Amino acid sequence: MLTREASSTRTWRPPWPVDVRLTLAPHRRGSGDPAFAVTPDGAVWRASTTPEGPGTLRLLARGDVIEAEAWGPGAAWLLDGVPDLLGAADDPASFRPEHEILRRAALRLRHFRVGRTRNVFEALVPAVLEQKVVGKEAWRAWRYLVRRFGEPAPGPLDLWAPPPPRTWVTIPSWEWHKSGIEAVRARTIIGAARVAGRLESGDTLELDRRLRSLSGIGVWTSAEVRQRALGDADAVSVGDYHIPGIVGWALSGRKVDDAGMLELLAPYAGHRYRVTRLLELSGAAPPRRGPRMPVRDYRHF
Template identity: 35%
Template sequence: MSLPRTLSPDAPPGLDLARTLSPLRMGVSDPCWHAAPDGSWSWATRTPAGALTLRLRPADGGVAAEAWGPGADWAPALLPGLLGVHDRPERLVADGPVAELVARYPGFRLARSARVADAALAGVCRRGVSAFEAGRAWSLMVEAMGDDAPGPGGLRLPPAPRRVAASEPYDLHVLGLEAQRADEVRRIASHAPRLELEGGEPPAGVVDRLRGIAGLGADAVDHARSVALGAPDALPVVDGHHRAALVEVLARPDAPAADAEALLEAHRPQRGRVVRLVGLSLEAAAEAG
């Protein structure tokens, strides 16, 4: 194994690395991610230059990073997004339970992976099923259509677009994706080369290309905007348990009953941030047992 490239990226003061990165993974069993007991997080992904494994860990009030693989030269470009350097959490003006969540997670930032196709695939996997079922489908797809990642840790790279695009409906059915979602993931994969962010291209360009994929649901586009681009108003795809928690947090005792989407309207243009904050509270509750 070759020695890693080491980096010392700038990080926002007080960054909570775990809370910032955890929304990017597809559950605790995501083969592309590993959270270690020492507080480090490892991520395997594909870049235009090849495979990349990144390991990030808190260090001296900041973050230290190591990169393995032919995609290591892309690490400096990806790190600011992963660490939420672009994010402006102070733009969420909230009161009541939402303000309490903001105070509970002061180091949380909206990260962006910059991997648009992978995020759209994950959004399709999440649609209409529980978080467990979505994570299982994603993990099976990674194991069946991904590759071993460089570096330590035994991580897997996300599904290779060419394999997903060439798959048959039955190949995806056995992974837990019915015909509609299977068709969408193949469409995303066939367009994956066009979904790379190019240089200093504004995010709107790649979003337009993603929206231009025939038959792709708007929720998958929004999920990609949330995960890959860190858009604070984009709504990630969440399950019924998460939506119920949103209603519990956002509903006013003296207001008529409403669903999560309607209740989130009061928080434009920061709806996605509110969804993530509620998700962090659910993760904390699960960790506490």
């Protein structure tokens, strides 16, 4: 049902061509993400829990202008962050691809920018859910928890705003179990939620230190959060199941481990996440010969 709630708007004319859907894709947690949608007109919608409260943001590129519309208590905060979300703080000018596959990818994906949400805790929860599991398993849990403990997002679309930190702390153990999340990851999220206010930092090194001081959060999770919340184009997801293989195959013709990946990425210091993202988007990947990670299900009803 459409709501008649008033919205706020702004337009922004970026100094480079923006592909809204490409830039915001890393913030979508599966095709059924209750906090993210793309409508037939090409608009991208995100529901968020901001420091000012829940809000929904709609972004549409019309020519060289970005049209933004937002609803809810967080509307002004979301509209203020539109340029950052679409990569205004990113600086790809110093990126010099030395490998042919990267030169082609950078040319084909010339509209790609690393955007930032400015919302650390909101990026942290799905990153913890995705620790050491396949995406489908994590996204299933995200859908369940957001719809169960979030709230209907402001605005005309059927979206859900993720729960605020105080709500994550109160989720009982059986609800985590129903979502498919075991106790270790649940404790990590609850522990982070208790200190969520202390996690917000605009400095990537300081945020990395704060995140990794928490039980259950290591280098991979910190990198995933900093990529999305701060737009850190150099944050490498060390410990990822797929990325070392992608980087190794694309840049050296062989699969490598984390150490080998970091060696191959060393010439791209400052842009190492940009490189891994471009390679992912280009479809570079070694042939699948081994077993895939299974989608586990701990739930019992």
